[in-house]
Structure formats: C-alpha cells, structure tokens
Amino acid sequence: MTSRALRISPAGIRGIVGPGLTSATALEFSAAFAAFLAPRGPVVLGRDPRASSIMFREAVLAALLASGRDVIDLGLTSTPVVQHAIRRIGAAGGVSIGASHNNSDWNALKFFGPHGRYLSSTEAGELLDFYHLRRTSYVAWDALGRLIEDSSALDAYLDDLAEAYDFDSLKSFKVVVDCCSGTSAVVLRRLNERHGFQFILINARVEGVSFAHEPATTARMVGLQLAPLMQPLGADAGFLFDVDSDRVALADDRGRALSEEIVLPLVADLLLPRGPGRMVITNLSTTALVNEIAARHGGRVLRVPVGRAAAMDALATHRPEQVAVAGEGTGAVMMPRFRFVYDGIASMMAVLTLMRERGQSLSSIVDGYPSYTLLKGEVPLSSPRVPKLLADLRERYTSGDDPGKANVVDGVRVEWPDRWFHVRVSQTEPIVRVICEQRGASPRALFDELLEEVRRRA
Amino acid sequence: MPEEPHREHLLKIGVSGVRGVVGEFFTPSIACAFAQAFGTYVGGGRVVVGRDTRTSGPMLTHAVTSGLLAAGCEVVHLGIIPTPSLQAYVAATRARGGLAITASHNPSEYNAVKLFNAEGLFFNGYERSELLDLYHQRSFTEASNAEIRGVSSETADATRYHLDRVLTHIDVARVRARNFTVALDGVNGAGSVVTPGFLQNDLGCTLHAMSVDPTEVFPRVPEPRPDTLGELSSLVQAVGAEIGFAQDPDGDRLAVVDEAGRVLDNDDVLALAVDVALRRVKGDVVVNLTTSSVIDDVARTHGRRVYRTAVGEANVVEMMQAVDAAIGGEGSNGGIIFPAVHLCRDSYTGMAMLLDRMAETGKTISELQRALPQYSRKLGMMPFEHGRLGVMMQALEEAFPGVAADRTDGLKITIPGAWIHVRASNTEPILRLAVETRTAKDTDQLYDRVAQLFA
Numbered sequence A: 001m002t003s004r005a006l007r008i009s010p011a012g013i014r015g016i017v018g019p020g021l022t023s024a025t026a027l028e029f030s031a032a033f034a035a036f037l038a039p040r041g042p043v044v045l046g047r048d049p050r051a052s053s054i055m056f057r058e059a060v061l062a063a064l065l066a067s068g069r070d071v072i073d074l075g076l077t078s079t080p081v082v083q084h085a086i087r088r089i090g091a092a093g094g095v096s097i098g099a100s101h102n103n104s105d106w107n108a109l110k111f112f113g114p115h116g117r118y119l120s121s122t123e124a125g126e127l128l129d130f131y132h133l134r135r136t137s138y139v140a141w142d143a144l145g146r147l148i149e150d151s152s153a154l155d156a157y158l159d160d161l162a163e164a165y166d167f168d169s170l171k172s173f174k175v176v177v178d179c180c181s182g183t184s185a186v187v188l189r190r191l192n193e194r195h196g197f198q199f200i201l202i203n204a205r206v207e208g209v210s211f212a213h214e215p216a217t218t219a220r221m222v223g224l225q226l227a228p229l230m231q232p233l234g235a236d237a238g239f240l241f242d243v244d245s246d247r248v249a250l251a252d253d254r255g256r257a258l259s260e261e262i263v264l265p266l267v268a269d270l271l272l273p274r275g276p277g278r279m280v281i282t283n284l285s286t287t288a289l290v291n292e293i294a295a296r297h298g299g300r301v302l303r304v305p306v307g308r309a310a311a312m313d314a315l316a317t318h319r320p321e322q323v324a325v326a327g328e329g330t331g332a333v334m335m336p337r338f339r340f341v342y343d344g345i346a347s348m349m350a351v352l353t354l355m356r357e358r359g360q361s362l363s364s365i366v367d368g369y370p371s372y373t374l375l376k377g378e379v380p381l382s383s384p385r386v387p388k389l390l391a392d393l394r395e396r397y398t399s400g401d402d403p404g405k406a407n408v409v410d411g412v413r414v415e416w417p418d419r420w421f422h423v424r425v426s427q428t429e430p431i432v433r434v435i436c437e438q439r440g441a442s443p444r445a446l447f448d449e450l451l452e453e454v455r456r457r458a
Numbered sequence B: 001m002p003e004e005p006h007r008e009h010l011l012k013i014g015v016s017g018v019r020g021v022v023g024e025f026f027t028p029s030i031a032c033a034f035a036q037a038f039g040t041y042v043g044g045g046r047v048v049v050g051r052d053t054r055t056s057g058p059m060l061t062h063a064v065t066s067g068l069l070a071a072g073c074e075v076v077h078l079g080i081i082p083t084p085s086l087q088a089y090v091a092a093t094r095a096r097g098g099l100a101i102t103a104s105h106n107p108s109e110y111n112a113v114k115l116f117n118a119e120g121l122f123f124n125g126y127e128r129s130e131l132l133d134l135y136h137q138r139s140f141t142e143a144s145n146a147e148i149r150g151v152s153s154e155t156a157d158a159t160r161y162h163l164d165r166v167l168t169h170i171d172v173a174r175v176r177a178r179n180f181t182v183a184l185d186g187v188n189g190a191g192s193v194v195t196p197g198f199l200q201n202d203l204g205c206t207l208h209a210m211s212v213d214p215t216e217v218f219p220r221v222p223e224p225r226p227d228t229l230g231e232l233s234s235l236v237q238a239v240g241a242e243i244g245f246a247q248d249p250d251g252d253r254l255a256v257v258d259e260a261g262r263v264l265d266n267d268d269v270l271a272l273a274v275d276v277a278l279r280r281v282k283g284d285v286v287v288n289l290t291t292s293s294v295i296d297d298v299a300r301t302h303g304r305r306v307y308r309t310a311v312g313e314a315n316v317v318e319m320m321q322a323v324d325a326a327i328g329g330e331g332s333n334g335g336i337i338f339p340a341v342h343l344c345r346d347s348y349t350g351m352a353m354l355l356d357r358m359a360e361t362g363k364t365i366s367e368l369q370r371a372l373p374q375y376s377r378k379l380g381m382m383p384f385e386h387g388r389l390g391v392m393m394q395a396l397e398e399a400f401p402g403v404a405a406d407r408t409d410g411l412k413i414t415i416p417g418a419w420i421h422v423r424a425s426n427t428e429p430i431l432r433l434a435v436e437t438r439t440a441k442d443t444d445q446l447y448d449r450v451a452q453l454f455a
Helices: A023-036 A051-066 A079-089 A121-132 A153-164 A184-195 A219-233 A260-274 A289-296 A308-316 A344-358 A362-367 A383-397 A444-457 B028-042 B057-070 B083-092 B125-137 B160-167 B172-178 B195-202 B230-239 B266-280 B294-301 B313-323 B347-361 B365-370 B389-399 B440-454
Strands: A006-009 A012-016 A043-047 A071-076 A093-097 A106-112 A147-149 A175-178 A200-202 A237-241 A248-252 A279-283 A300-304 A323-327 A372-380 A405-407 A412-416 A419-425 A431-439 B011-014 B017-021 B045-051 B073-080 B097-101 B110-116 B151-153 B181-185 B206-210 B243-247 B254-257 B285-288 B306-309 B327-330 B335-337 B376-383 B404-406 B411-415 B418-424 B430-437
Touching (some): A006 A023, A012 A023, A023 A051, A023 A106, A023 A121, A023 B057, A051 A106, A184 A200, A219 A237, A237 A344, A248 A344, A260 A279, A260 A289, A260 A323, A279 A308, A344 A362, A372 A444, A419 A444, A431 A444, B011 B028, B083 B110, B125 B313, B206 B230, B230 B254, B254 B347, B266 B327, B266 B335, B266 B347, B313 B327, B389 B418
Parallel strands (some): A175 A200, B045 B097, B073 B151
Antiparallel strands (some): A405 A412, A412 A419, A419 A431, B011 B017, B243 B254, B404 B411
C-alpha cells in the first residue's frame, strides 16, 4: 500500500499521514522550497484543523526558520486567506498545510510563490528538482528566521471581499452552510460577527480527527445533511465547503443537492456579461454546460488538461483581462478579481450576487439552464496497460457510423454534439477516471459500456 | 578570533545525543529524526521540551516537536528553562521523557539535544546504544492522523518544583538573615530568567547581576572558567560582593568568584559542596578520574569513600545510581550533582549550598576555600596520532613502575601525593593530560616529565 500512500509531484506533496506522508518529508520539502524561493522575503504559513497539520506546521517552521526565513504564521485559516496574505504582505511565498477535500487521515502541503500565485508547472518541476537534490539554504545561528504571528490576515481578506461584492445586498438571503468541520467555519463566523451576515452554520466545530463527513464537495455530500435542511429552514441557498475552503458545492431552495459541476457555470454566468474577459478556462472533464453559458454571453471556453498546474499555465499565456473565470467541475473556481485563487467563499458570494442581480431563486436559475447529466466513475489501474487502452478507446469511438472528435492532451476525450466522455489517469490516485455527459438525457449506456471496457482492460 | 573548529566537531551524533554547528551541519532534519527516534524509544506518551537561550533554540524546538508528534508523543513546551529544572520537572510530572535543547557550555553556533528518561535522568549506556540504533535504522513510529497527540505549553513556573527541592536542603532562614551581597553572571542564558529571582526572593540576597537578558547573545565564552570571568570579578570588586556566581547557558554548570574577585578552582567548589552534602546526607562520593584528590580528603573526614569514573557526566551519574551516592560531580567542569535534589549537574544546588555554608560558619568564601587541603593541578593537551595511545600509556606506566594504575579511561597513575591522568579526547585527535601534586612547582616538574615522555 505504501506506493499509494504518498505522492510527491509538481502539485506538491500529498499522502496518508504515517505510512506515506511523514514530518521528515514535509521538513525536507519545505527546506527545498525555502532554497527555491526568491532570495529575500518572509514566508506566510497557514494550516487546516487536522491533528497532523499541527505536526506538519512544526516541521515546516523548522525548515523555514533554519533557512533564514521569517515566517508569518496565520495559524488555523483557509488556503485562500494564506494566498491573500502573501500578496498583501509582499511575502516571498507561502505554505498552506491541509488536504482540502481528502479525508482526515490524509494531508498535503501546498506551496505558493509571490503574490500568492500557484507555482507554474516549470516552477513546480524546479522545486521538485531542489527536493531531489536535497538542496537547502540553511543559514548560521545568527541569521535564523523569526516567527511572527499575524491575527489580522482574515480581516484584511474580508475587507477585500467586501470591496468586490456588495455585502449589504446579500445579507437578506437566508443561507445555510455545511462547514464540514473545516476552516470555512472560521471565515464565516467572522463574516457574521464583523459584517453582520446571518449565515446558519452546521458542522461548524473545527475538528482535527473526526470530520462531520467526508469533506468532498460533491452532490452526494450535499445530499447528506445540507440539502434536507433547505426547505424546513426556508433557506435560499446552501453551500458546502471542503476543509480548506477552496472548493464549494451547492443545495438550492427546493432542497436539491446540485451537481458540483454547476458552480463554474453559475459564476461564469455572473462574470461573462460584466467583462472585459470573454474566456472561460476549464479542464477536459468539466460539464459542457459551461460552453452553452459562454455562448449565451458571446464568450468561449478553453479546455486544458485536468489539474491546477495546467490551468495556471493556460492563464499565464493570456492577459488577465482576457479571462472571465477559470475553474473545474470539482467546485474549485478562480476569478480575476481574486488574482485567480481557488476560493470557495468568493464563489459563494458570486452565486448569491447572481441571485440578487437576476432577482431569481437559485432553483429557477438552475432550471433555466439546459439539463445535462454527468456520470463519474473510477477503476483501479494497471499502469503499464493504460496507454494501449487509451489508444484503443480513441480508435473505437472516432471511427464507425457516428465518429466523435478526439482530444488527447490528457487521456482521451471524445465528443459528439450532444455528449462526450473523458477517460484519464488520476494525478493523485492510482485510478482511471471515466466521465460521461449528455445533454437532455442520461449517458448511462455509453458510461456503462466505457466502464466495462476500462475495467476489463485497465 | 576563535579558530575554525575541526570538521569532526561540526556534528556529532552519538550515544550522548546529537550536537553540532547549527545550519548545514546540525540540520532541522537531524533534530526531527533524532526526536522521532527518541519518541519511538519511549513509546509515545507525554514528553517535555525545553531549551536554553540560543538563537537556534526556537527552530530546533519546532523540529523536535514535529518528530515527537510523528512518534505519537504528547508534547509539553517549557520554553527557556535551565536543564536541571527541566529534568526535575520531567520526574515531578511523571512524563515519559524530556528533551533539552542546549549545547550547554559550547559556543553560540552550536546546539544539541539532550535526552532524559521518565525520571529526568540520562539513559544508561545500553539504552543509549539502543536509541542510537533506532535512529540509524530509521525504524520510527509514524503516527496516523488519529494517533497524533497535541502540543501544549506549561503556563505555571516550571522551575518552581526544582528550586523548592533545592531549598529544602538548606537552612533558608539563616541564609536570608545574612542578606548576602551577591554578584551574578548569567551569560544571558536560561538562568537569566530564573536565577535573579532565586537569589533575591528565595535566598534574600542583594543582587548585582550582569548578562541576565535572555534575548541577547552570550557576551563571553559560555564555559564559566577563570579566563572567561573577568567581568564578573570586576563586578564583585566594584560592588563589594561577598561571592560571585557564574552559570553556563543551560544553568547546569557553576563557577564561583570569591570576595576578592578571584575565580575559585572548580575542584575546590565541588569539595566545598561535598563537605556540605556529607554533613546532611549519608552516602559515598563519585567523581571522575581527573577530579582533584581534595575530594578524597574531604570524604575521608566524613568516613566516606570516593568512586572514580571515566570523564563524562553520564558516567558519573550512572555510577552514582549504582552506589546510591550522596553527592558527585566533575571538578574541572563545574558540575555539582546532588541526588537529594535531582541526579543531575545543578548550579542552583551549588549556589544554595555555598551560601548556606557561609551563613552557618560565618566565614567568607575564601576562608572556606583556604581551609581545604591545597593541591596544584595542571591540565593540558597535546596532539597525537590515533593508534599511538597504547604505546604512550605503556611508556608512562614503565616510567612509574610499581604504582597504582587505573585504565578505566586512558591511564591514571597515582603516586603518593600526586597523580597523572592521560586520556584521548572523544571528539578530537588530542591527548588530554592532567597532573596534580601538592605544590605548583612539583606539578610543573611532573607535567614536563610526562610531556617529554610523550614528545
């Protein structure tokens, strides 16, 4: 199992704490990060509530201080707040400790560059080289870094959020939030106290070991506790956050658990008409609904491989004002106003603003969209056999009576006018993901056929 | 300018723990791994962490904390605290063990991690080898998220338990009644936060303190030796102090300056402490082979015997446990170990004992010292090649035929009224030579004779 318990890649380090991810690994990777960063400047640090995050904080601190970096420690906070603080302070970079949507036995370290930017794939690759070379920048006893606690970061972040959204116009909505024991509880409680929101929070006790439920931003999780509360409470919208608050999923006023795919189309629907950006950047696995929304507003969709690095690389090749929004079907959405940081809280504000601007309920906005059904499945893989499998799938579905159009930049994606599928290997787990979507009907037959084929061959 | 340390000095990982120059040599990774080996060895549970005032202390505290948490330990931070206080705290709170982040008397660029068991004592030699094997094998406990315990900080005064134990062994009222004028050089070490209160509030002294700012760097060579305590001597004379105390950065070692500003020989300080201890407690005395014969004379007046061990605090402590000693120590290192308080080097016990003896007798510290049998010692070192030690020791033994020879740690030859001790340093390719006779002249002569033998 050990081979599945740790992954060190350009996306950072992630693993099951103990058998996979250890404090030694976190320390050494952080030391490599300190050596990789620009020669000067402090580093911002935040963590999620996992018990292991307290341990990794100690390891990261040791590495950064030993490398002569002053560390601005935000303590328990969300990843978007860490990224915001990096930019505000002008820090050299930052580290956020937390495994986001993974269960509590997992953890991860996310590394950010100046301005709170995600590392580009080139930078991430270089960081990985530093780690493998065991390159460090340890300094002598009289040049060690200092630890500086900063309790103002959250308020500064909220001030910025208040400038982007008209808070007063949103306060009359009745909103229920499932915090899933995570950092969104800290942010939203502060919004209630300081800005007079009246968010109704459930699972808001921050927890280190036993999360209220699996912290995935999926319709299944929304359906568990949040959606059934909507109608009894007479709520206008419900939001579910992952542990570090970069992703969000929705329940509507009719108590329906919406697909996590809907977040990006909703935010695109708000931002595309505002301009100036006309482009939506998303990955090959995300709903085709976003193409229809973009078309409505005269925008277009750029599809890139799955993963944050690919999205960042695509962003880097465009001017910020060309892009309206970027995101994934996982409920992770980033906006130009927030320097392209995946931010669940900002996405929530965007959805509420859309409801306010349209003067429509969330359910009627969603019902106004064409209906798409998206099915996701996964199959354990035997990696040596994957390339042949993918080549065969491409061949099979792009020939014959009804040939689709293939895209092979990340696995194989084949699309037809009313449906598409995407078969690819996960970057984080040893599985093959199978995704199918169809407009106006269920792609069940195609999905089952693909799943069967992949199961047989992978 | 101090010369560049030898490479072998830059990092040492051994049965005593880990010690080295912080940065590219003593890295946070090593500290983390060592703490994890320790946490694995003690099997989880509550582990106490404290440090001296070195700039690298906070960084290494983070590193060892992450290692301890990974091993499933619950970590209690004591912050800046003298090592003897930490050891006593471990024992008093029934923790599973303790880590002191301090390089003791070494210069600022060094740091070290000292390891203590559930009684707040050094592990014995066998245990220390097992622990070192764990470190090298990297066979650590790796706690899962659900198995990771938390970190807390002791908010109460963690030194109080230790200091109260010290005070139970002296007549506090008679010390306070004297209102001694005392000078202190705290070397800006861990004692800086504790010692002034101890001397003023507990012992009723009028205090003139220097270098008691824990946020500042060490203002002198941290080892309290005659050649490093010039400023304390001046302070004693300037304020008319009856005694001056100097500590090392973690408060285990003590040096003493008399009312004339003269730095006392550490062997004499130990002898005075032995005298005080044997008046109160039954038991024998343990010192290392290089400690003065004055200890034997003092022990004899109390009808007690002296056990000799190899050089090193751990060796002395191990023997003290084995023979249930009343007191022990290492003369030249300024270490007084009084198990009735705690089985560790403890400058606070030393300070309290000397003040109590002065109060009891009405004598000055120099009068007390001069009442001891007088010896003259010369300590030196010479380079030598590995592999030559046996030949040199043979030559020495042949030069002094028919006398008592002890080969516990190098070679110690005892002749009537004198002794010679040669041993190889554990850390450098040098030979340490110590010679003691009754007079300075005899000592010089004997030292030169031995040195020629080795030339």
